[in-house]
Amino acid sequence: MVKNIISIDDVITQKLGLDSTYMDDEIVMMDISKGKYYGFNSVGSRVWEIIERPISIKEVVSILIKEFDVDAKTCEDTVLTFLNGLYNESLITIN
Numbered sequence: 193m194v195k196n197i198i199s200i201d202d203v204i205t206q207k208l209g210l211d212s213t214y215m216d217d218e219i220v221m222m223d224i225s226k227g228k229y230y231g232f233n234s235v236g237s238r239v240w241e242i243i244e245r246p247i248s249i250k251e252v253v254s255i256l257i258k259e260f261d262v263d264a265k266t267c268e269d270t271v272l273t274f275l276n277g278l279y280n281e282s283l284i285t286i287n
Contacts (some may be wrong), residue, residue: 193272196272197279197286198272198286199272200250200253200272201248201249201250201251202248202249202286202287203246203247203248203249204243204248204249204284204285204287205244205246205247205275205284205285205287206240206285207282207285209224209225209286210222210223211221211224211234212240212286216231217235217237218232218233218236218237219231219240221236221240221283223282223283224278228272230263230281230283231287232253235260236274238256239256239275240272242255242256243275243284248285249272252275253267255270256271264278
């Protein structure tokens with residue numbers, strides 16, 4: 193079960209040292225220290241690109257609303273669920 197740690201006001205970034213690449217416009221990633229493989233769909237891949245540098249989740253949501261046909265509430269809820277999942281897998285850090 194994903195624990196909700198991250199809130200809309202947090203600033204987050206990718207964890208350093210992860211090996212990722214593009215396959216068919218989607219990111220696949222390996223956490224070598226854990227021996228785990230991850231694959232993101234196109235929206236998840238876009239979020240991963242956006243959080244390459246520290247950024248607030250509010251800004252992530254704002255960017256995605258401009259790029260995708262989604263309402264603010266759905267976008268915020270989906271982004272928070274996705275990022276909390278990444279946090280629980282130790283793939284991102286809260287700054």
